[in-house]
Amino acid sequence: MNDVITSILSYPFMARALVVGTLVALCAALLGVSLVLKRFSMIGDGLSHVGFGALAIASALNTQPLLIAVPVVIAGAFLLLRMNRADKMSGDSATALLSTGALAIGVMVISMSSGMNTNVYNYLFGSILGMSSQDVVLSVVISVVVLIVFVLFYNRIFAVTFDESFAAATGTRIQLYNSVLAILTALVIVVGMRIMGSLLISSLIVFPALTSMLLCRRFFSVIICSSVISVVCLLAGLILSYVLAAPAGASIVICNLVVYGVFRLLSLFHSIPRTL
Amino acid sequence: MSLITCENLSYAYDNVVICDQLNFQVEDGDYLCIVGENGAGKSTLVKGLLHLKKPAGGQLLYGDGLRADEIGYLPQQTQIQKDFPASVQEVVLSGCLNRLGLRPFFTAAEKEIARQNMEALEILDLKDACYRQLSGGQQQRVLLARALCATKKLVLLDEPVAGLDPALTQTMYDYIYKVNRKMGITVIMVSHDLEAALRFSTRILQIGHRQLFFGTPEEYRKSPQYRMLVQSRNARHVRLPGTEKGDSDE
Numbered sequence: 001m002n003d004v005i006t007s008i009l010s011y012p013f014m015a016r017a018l019v020v021g022t023l024v025a026l027c028a029a030l031l032g033v034s035l036v037l038k039r040f041s042m043i044g045d046g047l048s049h050v051g052f053g054a055l056a057i058a059s060a061l062n063t064q065p066l067l068i069a070v071p072v073v074i075a076g077a078f079l080l081l082r083m084n085r086a087d088k089m090s091g092d093s094a095t096a097l098l099s100t101g102a103l104a105i106g107v108m109v110i111s112m113s114s115g116m117n118t119n120v121y122n123y124l125f126g127s128i129l130g131m132s133s134q135d136v137v138l139s140v141v142i143s144v145v146v147l148i149v150f151v152l153f154y155n156r157i158f159a160v161t162f163d164e165s166f167a168a169a170t171g172t173r174i175q176l177y178n179s180v181l182a183i184l185t186a187l188v189i190v191v192g193m194r195i196m197g198s199l200l201i202s203s204l205i206v207f208p209a210l211t212s213m214l215l216c217r218r219f220f221s222v223i224i225c226s227s228v229i230s231v232v233c234l235l236a237g238l239i240l241s242y243v244l245a246a247p248a249g250a251s252i253v254i255c256n257l258v259v260y261g262v263f264r265l266l267s268l269f270h271s272i273p274r275t276l
Numbered sequence: 277m278s279l280i281t282c283e284n285l286s287y288a289y290d291n292v293v294i295c296d297q298l299n300f301q302v303e304d305g306d307y308l309c310i311v312g313e314n315g316a317g318k319s320t321l322v323k324g325l326l327h328l329k330k331p332a333g334g335q336l337l338y339g340d341g342l343r344a345d346e347i348g349y350l351p352q353q354t355q356i357q358k359d360f361p362a363s364v365q366e367v368v369l370s371g372c373l374n375r376l377g378l379r380p381f382f383t384a385a386e387k388e389i390a391r392q393n394m395e396a397l398e399i400l401d402l403k404d405a406c407y408r409q410l411s412g413g414q415q416q417r418v419l420l421a422r423a424l425c426a427t428k429k430l431v432l433l434d435e436p437v438a439g440l441d442p443a444l445t446q447t448m449y450d451y452i453y454k455v456n457r458k459m460g461i462t463v464i465m466v467s468h469d470l471e472a473a474l475r476f477s478t479r480i481l482q483i484g485h486r487q488l489f490f491g492t493p494e495e496y497r498k499s500p501q502y503r504m505l506v507q508s509r510n511a512r513h514v515r516l517p518g519t520e521k522g523d524s525d526e
Contacts, residue, residue: 037360037361038356039356151380152380153380154380154381155370155376155380155381155382156373158362158366158370159370159373162356162357162360162362162370163354163357163370165328165349165351166349166350166351166370166371166422167370167373168326168328169326169328169345169347169349169432170345170346170348170349170371170373170374170426171344171345171374172373172374213361216361217361217363217405217406217409218361218362218363218366218404218406219360219361219362219363222361
């Protein structure tokens with residue numbers, strides 16, 4: 001086991017993937033709890049498709065991918081929030097509209113410029129080779145910002161997640177905090193989709209939250225538990241993908257799926273102490 | 277000065293008037309019940325009183341140093357809350373959010389306020405329990421404790437006994453009565469339960485797209501508005517516990 005870890009760390013691209021992956025997994029787990037409870041988890045999926053379109057355009061223009069993807073996905077997040085609020089269309093059909101639209105634009109842009117090649121495959125399913133050291137710096141900065149904002153706004157995020165009408169009535173600016181949540185989600189998705197791929201990134205948001213809610217009975221312990229699960233699954237997944245030479249994103253999702261199954265089984269035994 | 281004064285107040289959605297000609301006052305220590313048919317504009321008025329909806333006309337004035345964000349609100353339960361993983365303490369403490377200002381975290385002072393309110397509503401022994409595993413009555417007490425954390429003067433309760441069985445309903449009314457009389461908190465309650473409204477409240481407001489009645493329960497019992505509301509409910513075969521025969525018969 002030690003040999004595997006030493007040999008993993010001897011590859012710079014693996015070390016980069018470990019650093020960025022850990023931070024992204026942590027951020028995604030924190031935001032995921034709130035998004036899942038607010039029934040917003042499909043927003044993550046919608047945004048990852050918008051991210052695919054943005055990456056396709058960035059590669060056609062030959063620019064630094066994050067510089068294009070970050071503003072485009074944030075704009076997408078605002079659009080999704082607005083469409084969810086407007087009540088003219090139900091939230092899930094609005095999400096479907098935006099995500100398939102963005103996917104189609106992305107495919108068109110790629111086929112008109114470089115043609116369908118390994119790039120497309122990497123965008124869809126992720127690649128640990130895709131990160132330059134410049135990307136790593138930007139990703140670390142974004143992740144740290146997300147972490148700090150989440151911790152500072154923790155109590156507000158709880159209030160807005162649990163009961164929007166009460167929070168609004170007692171003077172909490174719910175639009176502001178919903179927007180903060182959307183922006184943070186957009187940032188995490190843009191950073192994470194390089195490793196996980198746009199088809200799999202939303203699993204990082206959904207799985208740890210759902211898994212920890214099977215056993216935890218307090219919001220704070222759900223947050224802590226899903227952070228731990230998310231980071232452990234990410235590391236296990238990266239090791240698995242190295243050993244089996246499998247795609248990293250899929251390996252990480254498989255680990256999450258296994259942990260979910262284990263927790264599901266545990267939750268059937270009522271003797272587990274419910275004090276978490 | 278009255279805690280709340282409404283003068284010719286009206287609310288509208290997209291220029292369609294939902295309710296207007298509202299003229300009533302809420303005094304310190306009052307227990308005001310807002311009654312009316314479904315769709316009479318009660319929920320709109322609640323939103324208005326909380327400043328979540330702007331008046332279409334007239335004036336809504338707060339007195340005695342009351343601020344809009346210092347009204348303890350007990351909303352109707354949402355689907356999200358029914359399976360929400362949170363402890364009782366976490367939920368109650370979130371009521372102190374309007375005391376934070378720009379601070380990010382709660383201090384011992386806020387935790388003490390939450391403790392006192394849990395004690396007053398006798399849920400202190402449940403403070404580490406999971407909210408979603410409580411009974412309906414206990415959940416409402418938790419939300420009432422949270423509302424008390426947000427205010428020093430006034431709580432606004434939107435159908436606080438909806439979905440509770442008769443025994444739990446009675447207990448909930450007892451707690452609300454205690455909040456009003458012992459803790460000296462002014463109560464505004466939206467209710468379907470005319471009988472309880474007449475028994476506990478000090479003021480009744482009936483609306484049906486406009487103000488139909490405002491006054492004491494004694495006056496209300498004798499009023500034609502009361503008789504009409506009871507009749508229309510009986511016509512729809514809604515059993516009204518404790519309604520005197522004389523009121524519903526011709």
